[in-house]
Amino acid sequence: MRPVYLVSGGVSKFAKARPDVTFQPMVKEAYDYALKDLGLEFRKAAELVDGTVASYFSDHFMRQLKAGSMVQDYLGLTPKPSKRIEAGGATGGVAFQSGWEAVASGRYDICVVYGWETMSHVNTWKGNEFIALASDVSFDYPVGGFYSGYYAMMVVRHMQEFGTSVEQMALVSVKNHNNAFHNPYAQKRMKIRIEDVRASEMVAWPLTMLDICVMSDGAAVTILASEDGLNKLEKATGHRPKPAKVAGVGGGIDAMRMADRPHGEVILLPHEKAEDYRGLKYPGVHSFRAGRMASKTAYQMAGITNPLEELDFIELHDAYTSSEIQTYEDMGLCRYGEGGKFVEAGKPFMPNLEYGYRFPEQGKIPVNPSGGLIACGHPVGATGLMQAVFALWQLQGSIGKHFGSNQLQVKNARRGAIHSHAGTGTYVVVSILEKGF
Template sequence: MIKFGTGNLRIPKFEKPVYLVAGGMTDFRKRYPEKSSSELCADALNMAVNENDLKVSMAEFKGLVNFCVYSQFADHFGDQLLAAAKIHDYLGFDPLGNIEIKTGGATGGHAVLAGALAVASGYANLVPVVGWERMDEVPTKVGNSYIASAADKDFESELGWMYASYYALMAQRYIHENHVPRETLAKIAVKNHGYAVSSPFSQNPLRIDIDDVLANAMVSDPLAFLECCVMSTGAATLVLADEEMAFKLTDHPVKLSAIASGTHTLRTADRRDMEILLLPNETPDTYKGYKDTREWPGFSSFLAARMAAYLAYNMAGITDPVEDLDLMETHDAFTISDIQTYEDVGLRPYGQGRDFVDSGDAYLGGRLPTNLSGGLIGTMHAVGATGVFQMIELFWQLQNKWARFHADPKMWERFGKTIPDDIEDLQVPNANRAGAISHAGTGSHVSVAILENV
């Protein structure tokens, strides 16, 4: 059983406030042979610097940068070790220092964490965080086996070479413990594929209904293809700055009021039963009787996500995430992990995550619209870019710029697309505070970030 020592739950603190000043991305595609990884990152950086109302030119911007963070999940995919060095050179940042972050599916979130640590400590005052993944050099089946190389190769990878199956094991147990109908899981797939229809960046936009998901072929029961994230190629760049630099560059920076990380065993198998770590909106009474029939975290919950949420909420002064946040991006790699995460980050108590979707809270117009970007299921999972992409989408929402980046026909034309007739306006009115969850493994690493207007 895990017992926390006195230092383990210390609330993180920034010495200096950290701001987001710009974001940019490519569209995301199953295959992107037209551009190298370096070109994709250049496109993302160009959008960040040139299309976010910054008061500097690219040349001036580059003269102000003092540290860079790179975010890529797996060298296997691009078949290029030290790809970050090539990209750093291509973007013209040599000889500035840089680091590359690798925490699986949560690499993007942790790359932003690394950039934030540099700014918060005063080590740097202007830091681009550049994320990308090139997943199109191998067939999908090989891609799945590369991803499953991030499971324990001695005891898990051979059992399917397929992360969807490792999540399906959790799904089956979650459904057994909490009696969630497949229809509720399907709603998440319908929602996120549907929101992807309104994004020019999206890879798998679909207007589907619950029956389409229920009739869809199983990858590994109870998860069907439509309930699994896409495998993408593309890039995303987010620019972080300290307060002085942020206001020098833009009139509307967004504050990164918290970002925190949690971890748990890479093998789901090894998660020992323990006491539930309570969030600010929970008390011991919240879980009276809960553990009579269940272990925690067991296979139904992610300690890493709970840990990161505990730290980030306390760091940002969040007492009730559904009330205090206006929108959220979750790491919807699979429908089941999304429901599990709603509970881990306190949107509903454990065992009741389905209500967050069934009640309508998760939709635009609901109390906490989630994955209006289309998420990983509908829009993208170019792994190293994903956590960065999430925060850029939230940054634009908080700046009230969703329409500029999603509803301008020219943005669609840039990616060879035509703006759809049924595009929805997904700008959250008066959005002021948002949360982003970046997640790896079957919950091996999770980061939770809180962004807010100042």
């Protein structure tokens, strides 16, 4: 396998609806930004790019099959090869890794991964219906298919098992919305408090509107390259790109039906011991085994033995405040069951921002410095790629340039993780990115 670098990226401003354009120009906004940031001219890019990966989730939302080809021609990348990736909520993260595979294998020197979703084409509750079709349509969907309901059941079990509280969940919402206040790409930028989260409308007990991400229209693009690709880009632009190296990729899958998840033993990370989890039935419905598998394999490849000490930041898939807490545990930032206390201690908050609360250990490892899905929005096929772009900017130290303010720049960021997750933890991928210049 060859080393793979993330050289540039772009994100369209995520919005509730983008009726001003169809999906192709929206992707082009992100693509043009990525090219401009690299200093690469449109026609030169079309010449240098060896192939692409198209990342979009739902044919139902689009009512347009083969939409990937339509983006490819709009970006002037025909007749280069392309393929489409679909992996539910993890589509963007899986597509990113598919681009990595294409470059690592030697097939492409330069690969563009573009993703988008247009979720505004149906009303919110029809949209929820489409998303719920990503649960078993014989046994799960007809009972009341609704992802917020599924995640609520998962966190109720987490609360029962570990004593996690709704206030701890609300703190995740406080953190991510407050972070996004400084991110011009975010869909929801607001300073809120725990009581605001609890007072907002109940959706599926105990999750309220502010515990849950929103639907969005948006696009994101990443450009991946081999060493040879970097040389070609340097020759074409006259300067060496400042890339992030993809140091590790990992993935996992769990049973589609939550009801089928086993009650067995914890998959241990290098810094954990079996005694830590005596009596715990795992994963049950309280934890995401696929998230643990994805973290374990990504860490192994990147040589990480203690993620809390060896990562500088994480952009993770916080479709729900509850799933962010559950993901701290899957990723080994704390032990299973300690996710609530982890956020309560302030560890995943930015060290320098004012949230209106005093935390004993604020800023140990910033999680979702961008604001995550909860505040940035979740245009499914774009989401995992948006994380990659924000992670690249963190590692370049260029957040100030792209966000117009340095507030969300993690100081001296050298290594970060991105984490993408599909419905109730069915598909999860983790990629490790390191400063590569």
